[in-house]
Amino acid sequence: MRPVLRPWAAVLALLTAACSGPGPATTLAPAPGTAPTTTTGTAAVPAGRVAGAAASGLGDPYFPTLGNGGYDVDHYLIDLRVDPERSHLDGTTTITATATGDHTAFSLDFAGPDVAAVTVDGAPVEWWRDGAELWVGAPLVAGEAFSVAVGYAGVPSAFAAGSPGFPTGWRSNDEGTYVVAEPDGARTWFPANDHPTDKATFTFRITVPDGTTAVANGAPAGTETAGGLTTSVWEMAYPMSTYLATVVVAPLVRVEHPAAGDVVLGDYLPPAMADEVPEAFTRTGEMIEAFSAWFGPYPFDRYGHVVVSGLPAALETQTLTVFGDEWFSTPYAEFVVAHELAHQWFGDAVTPATWQDIWLNEGFATYGELLWVEHLYGPEARQAEAARRYDDLAATDHALTGDPGVERLFGTSVYQRGALTLHALRADVGDEAFFAILRSWVERHAGGTAATSDFVALAEEVSGRDLGALFDAWLYAAPLPPLPSP
Numbered sequence: 069m070r071p072v073l074r075p076w077a078a079v080l081a082l083l084t085a086a087c088s089g090p091g092p093a094t095t096l097a098p099a100p101g102t103a104p105t106t107t108t109g110t111a112a113v114p115a116g117r118v119a120g121a122a123a124s125g126l127g128d129p130y131f132p133t134l135g136n137g138g139y140d141v142d143h144y145l146i147d148l149r150v151d152p153e154r155s156h157l158d159g160t161t162t163i164t165a166t167a168t169g170d171h172t173a174f175s176l177d178f179a180g181p182d183v184a185a186v187t188v189d190g191a192p193v194e195w196w197r198d199g200a201e202l203w204v205g206a207p208l209v210a211g212e213a214f215s216v217a218v219g220y221a222g223v224p225s226a227f228a229a230g231s232p233g234f235p236t237g238w239r240s241n242d243e244g245t246y247v248v249a250e251p252d253g254a255r256t257w258f259p260a261n262d263h264p265t266d267k268a269t270f271t272f273r274i275t276v277p278d279g280t281t282a283v284a285n286g287a288p289a290g291t292e293t294a295g296g297l298t299t300s301v302w303e304m305a306y307p308m309s310t311y312l313a314t315v316v317v318a319p320l321v322r323v324e325h326p327a328a329g330d331v332v333l334g335d336y337l338p339p340a341m342a343d344e345v346p347e348a349f350t351r352t353g354e355m356i357e358a359f360s361a362w363f364g365p366y367p368f369d370r371y372g373h374v375v376v377s378g379l380p381a382a383l384e385t386q387t388l389t390v391f392g393d394e395w396f397s398t399p400y401a402e403f404v405v406a407h408e409l410a411h412q413w414f415g416d417a418v419t420p421a422t423w424q425d426i427w428l429n430e431g432f433a434t435y436g437e438l439l440w441v442e443h444l445y446g447p448e449a450r451q452a453e454a455a456r457r458y459d460d461l462a463a464t465d466h467a468l469t470g471d472p473g474v475e476r477l478f479g480t481s482v483y484q485r486g487a488l489t490l491h492a493l494r495a496d497v498g499d500e501a502f503f504a505i506l507r508s509w510v511e512r513h514a515g516g517t518a519a520t521s522d523f524v525a526l527a528e529e530v531s532g533r534d535l536g537a538l539f540d541a542w543l544y545a546a547p548l549p550p551l552p553s554p
């Protein structure tokens with residue numbers, strides 16, 4: 069038997085409190101989308117939209133202006149020189165895309181610093197900014213591929229508009245610079261089609277001063293050093309939503325762990341931490357094996373954490389989770405590791421079709437914590453932990469899990485009632501059908517996006533049961549249904 073050093077119930081009680089519910093939102097910069105047109109690339113361009121322009125949003129129920137119509141991004145090349153001391157960046161993002169309609173102009177989501185130039189297929193074009201939209205005055209022809217390159221420089225600001233909990237986007241402090249962009253902060257540091265549904269591959273080319281290291285999602289693809297600067301290239305070859313893109317620039321040390329099957333494992337840690345790797349990071353391989361048995365194969369070829377300071381959270385940035393160092397002063401870091409790892413299947417490989425579907429991320433990742441309890445201590449412990457969370461939830465005013473609203477996007481309902489929805493589903497359909505549902509979900513949708521209605525339909529298909537009443541009660545009605553026993 070494994071020695072139980074910490075009673076898991078007490079440990080996870082703290083986790084519940086820490087992981088859910090937005091804290092005070094500090095606005096570091098004005099909300100985007102409110103400023104009038106201020107900057108133009110030429111003297112005589114019109115403000116706002118022009119006749120025949122593509123839509124400036126994708127109509128997400130919570131973030132209607134995020135994303136843009138008219139094109140589908142294939143690849144982002146984000147080429148930036150970063151001065152972490154000043155939080156300054158300077159460079160070019162080149163987007164390769166395919167037009168999905170005929171338009172006279174199109175927009176990119178961009179709330180970043182000053183734009184210097186925009187080209188389409190290498191030729192300078194008119195551009196203008198309107199709030200968090202960067203308009204490009206070039207036509208799109210349905211079905212045709214094009215590339216748009218945006219040069220920009222300055223100090224980006226994270227913002228809290230519509231992103232509860234902490235300001236999202238490009239952030240800096242004395243220890244370095246890092247990106248945590250969920251849900252709407254990607255546009256603070258690169259021009260994007262900033263909605264989860266437009267997944268693309270990414271190349272990062274990040275140039276930083278000696279003494280710091282630049283890491284990003286995916287696989288390292290070479291470095292070059294010259295004149296006190298080092299350029300690191302990172303390739304994310306799997307489709308990725310924009311909010312999951314990250315770059316961290318800080319003094320960092322690579323710490324390898326034994327591979328889990330074919331999955332390369334390693335963390336990037338501040339030098340002081342590298343001498344004594346946090347215990348929570350030493351079991352990632354074991355977690356990958358346990359989760360793979362339940363969810364199907366790990367969906368990428370590598371995984372690890374990059375530890376940053378000043379972040380009271382973690383974010384499941386694809387293949388390289390950004391992990392706030394504050395977790396290590398708590399006993400529940402290991403459960404945060406489990407949570408962020410579970411997100412690689414639920415959130416990263418399979419991504420919600422709209423932000424309203426966020427429980428498909430957070431409920432599932434929180435259920436991953438319960439599964440880690442089950443792995444460590446057995447099914448009764450998992451059941452007891454579910455019951456404890458149920459009691460907490462019953463005593464807490466909480467949002468509708470399937471429609472939490474922007475203010476409670478990362479609130480306790482999405483996390484805990486979301487996880488208990490899966491607990492109830494498992495109790496109803498039995499272990500075999502339940503895990504078959506989870507595995508089919510990933511198999512069917514990895515690399516893409518899917519909605520709650522897709523999950524309900526799949527669960528009914530795999531189990532052969534009518535589950536409408538179960539999901540309605542757990543996701544869309546206020547009264548908390550009774551907690552089923554297994």
Ligand code: ARG
Binds near residue numbers: 234236251
């Ligand atoms: N997805 C993160 C997690 O692992 C939380 C992100 C919260 N974002 C925010 N803007 N508050 O739970």
Ligand code: ZN
Binds near residue numbers: 407411430433
């Ligand atoms: Zn989460």
